[in-house]
Amino acid sequence: MTVLLPPPPPPPPPPVPADARIVVERVSKWFGDLVAVSDVSFTVGPGVTALLGPNGAGKSTMLRLLCGLTPPSQGTVAVFGGNPRDDLSLTRRIGLVPQQETLFENLSALGFVRLAAVLHGLDDPEGAARSALAVVELDPDEPRPIAGFSKGMRQRAKVAQALVHDPDVVVLDEPLTGLDPRQRLHLITLFEQLGAAGKTVLVSSHVLDEVERFGRRVLVMAQGRLAAEGDFHAIRDLMDDRPHRVRIRSDRARELATGLLERGVVVGVRLGDGDDVIVDAVDAARLRREVPVVAAELGARLYEVAPLDDDLESVFRYLVGG
Amino acid sequence: MAALAPTRLPIYRLLLRSQVSRARVLALLAIGIVGIVVGFAIGAGDRIDELRAGARFINTFGLSLLVPVTALVFSAAALGDPSEDGTLVYLWLRPVRRSRIVIAAAASSFTVAWPLVVIPLAVAAWATGGGSALVTATVVASTLALVAYTGIFCALGLRVKRSLVWGLLYIFIWEGFVATANDTAGRLAVRTYSRSVLTEIADVTLRFSAISSPYRWIVPPLVAVVALAYATRRLRRQDVA
Numbered sequence: 001m002t003v004l005l006p007p008p009p010p011p012p013p014p015p016v017p018a019d020a021r022i023v024v025e026r027v028s029k030w031f032g033d034l035v036a037v038s039d040v041s042f043t044v045g046p047g048v049t050a051l052l053g054p055n056g057a058g059k060s061t062m063l064r065l066l067c068g069l070t071p072p073s074q075g076t077v078a079v080f081g082g083n084p085r086d087d088l089s090l091t092r093r094i095g096l097v098p099q100q101e102t103l104f105e106n107l108s109a110l111g112f113v114r115l116a117a118v119l120h121g122l123d124d125p126e127g128a129a130r131s132a133l134a135v136v137e138l139d140p141d142e143p144r145p146i147a148g149f150s151k152g153m154r155q156r157a158k159v160a161q162a163l164v165h166d167p168d169v170v171v172l173d174e175p176l177t178g179l180d181p182r183q184r185l186h187l188i189t190l191f192e193q194l195g196a197a198g199k200t201v202l203v204s205s206h207v208l209d210e211v212e213r214f215g216r217r218v219l220v221m222a223q224g225r226l227a228a229e230g231d232f233h234a235i236r237d238l239m240d241d242r243p244h245r246v247r248i249r250s251d252r253a254r255e256l257a258t259g260l261l262e263r264g265v266v267v268g269v270r271l272g273d274g275d276d277v278i279v280d281a282v283d284a285a286r287l288r289r290e291v292p293v294v295a296a297e298l299g300a301r302l303y304e305v306a307p308l309d310d311d312l313e314s315v316f317r318y319l320v321g322g
Numbered sequence: 323m324a325a326l327a328p329t330r331l332p333i334y335r336l337l338l339r340s341q342v343s344r345a346r347v348l349a350l351l352a353i354g355i356v357g358i359v360v361g362f363a364i365g366a367g368d369r370i371d372e373l374r375a376g377a378r379f380i381n382t383f384g385l386s387l388l389v390p391v392t393a394l395v396f397s398a399a400a401l402g403d404p405s406e407d408g409t410l411v412y413l414w415l416r417p418v419r420r421s422r423i424v425i426a427a428a429a430s431s432f433t434v435a436w437p438l439v440v441i442p443l444a445v446a447a448w449a450t451g452g453g454s455a456l457v458t459a460t461v462v463a464s465t466l467a468l469v470a471y472t473g474i475f476c477a478l479g480l481r482v483k484r485s486l487v488w489g490l491l492y493i494f495i496w497e498g499f500v501a502t503a504n505d506t507a508g509r510l511a512v513r514t515y516s517r518s519v520l521t522e523i524a525d526v527t528l529r530f531s532a533i534s535s536p537y538r539w540i541v542p543p544l545v546a547v548v549a550l551a552y553a554t555r556r557l558r559r560q561d562v563a
Contacts (some may be wrong), residue, residue, distance in 0.1 A: 098411050103412070119413070120416060121417065
């Protein structure tokens with residue numbers, strides 16, 4: 001007789017750290033047939049955490065879920081133990097910099113940020129708005145309406161309205177877009193200061209090098225899933241272990257590829273149509289060193305050595321095993 | 323305005339500013355001026371019953387066209403525009419009750435629509451020669467209709483994209499065609515109630531105006547309340563960009 005045993009219970013979720021302010025448990029979000037976020041769990045505590053992923057990875061949807069702007073299709077999101085979708089009082093503790101650029105175009109920057117301060121019920125909305133604008137280096141007395149602002153000024157106005165009520169959790173969706181290098185540095189420093197002051201700062205970005213400067217802790221999303229979580233450098237090392245695909249153009253491309261293969265520098269070779277070959281190398285640094293050496297030995301002229309998969313999308317494809 | 327909660331007033335001001343664009347105001351003002359011109363033309367005609375002629379004009383032009391279209395243009399945009407361009411997030415993510423946002427939106431669109439509707443129609447009613455009773459009836463009936471349409475189109479602006487198209491379909495297909503099939507169907511159109519108010523105050527008889535008192539007075543504001551309650555619920559539950 002066959003005895004059917006009940007399926008084993010799902011493994012218990014990992015314990016929630018005591019200082020966790022954001023707790024995401026098995027959250028999925030779909031829009032019709034499109035799965036934007038799939039079974040994602042993580043916690044975020046004080047300090048700066050970067051949410052990294054290529055465009056379309058589900059970062060913005062995840063940030064919207066955290067702020068209650070859209071409900072999860074499955075799973076739970078808790079901020080300070082409450083549901084940000086239903087608990088209106090939580091809006092006092094959350095500041096959001098959304099991705100979309102459109103603001104209240106008729107208002108000045110001061111009017112825009114002051115409106116946020118008024119709606120948050122601050123005692124001195126004018127003073128708070130001026131302080132928040134000063135923090136992002138925008139002139140509170142700038143008379144122009146936002147309609148006349150550059151992209152960078154708009155970004156900074158958005159950051160100011162998110163900080164005006166001194167929230168405990170600051171969620172920023174691609175906040176550095178459109179900023180010049182100096183402004184980027186200023187905002188990155190600001191995020192670090194907020195994190196050091198005990199705020200929870202969650203910053204999304206699709207630019208790998210940008211994220212490195214935000215802080216050590218990262219959440220990596222790809223194709224709606226949480227692909228990696230933890231220390232940035234550990235994940236970066238993991239990324240560097242993947243095979244690198246490189247196109248080499250030379251007047252003696254085939255001989256060059258053979259030479260690299262014989263030395264064990266590359267693990268795969270694909271011949272191109274003309275003067276190019278595409279090689280797969282495990283150790284990208286070694287490949288960079290060896291290509292000119294082998295080319296010199298063969299008397300070959302190098303026209304191009306171009307990585308084909310250094311973009312973030314390929315990194316994330318690797319992380320999710322796609 | 324003193325009764326408005328401190329958070330409602332700035333939202334009201336904000337939405338009022340965002341709705342008042344020169345193009346919208348000029349276009350609707352032009353329609354109102356056309357109404358006044360036609361009113362004078364009717365008044366200058368050689369008619370026996372000027373009151374009835376004026377009432378018919380106010381019903382056809384004012385209650386069936388100017389009032390609903392003006393309400394649609396402003397009310398649908400009040401929350402529809404912020405919802406579509408993503409700026410709603412800057413109101414939504416504040417500790418402000420959703421009902422306050424909706425009421426502020428409705429109040430702002432009513433504020434801007436009322437003078438564009440009621441003043442030209444009152445002048446047109448006077449110009450027809452229908453007398454002070456017709457002017458009073460026009461002011462009251464168009465205000466009452468505007469209240470109902472403001473609620474309906476505020477909710478519509480949140481509920482659907484391209485709310486202008488859906489609103490025009492409602493005005494011209496439903497209210498202008500389906501609801502004129504018989505008296506029972508007519509009870510499902512706002513204009514039937516406002517027409518009934520017009521005929522009661524002006525003491526004239528028009529087709530499809532058989533809604534008895536007090537329903538002709540109660541239903542339009544009730545429609546607005548129900549629509550705004552729906553809009554509040556919708557705002558609470560909808561996805562915000």
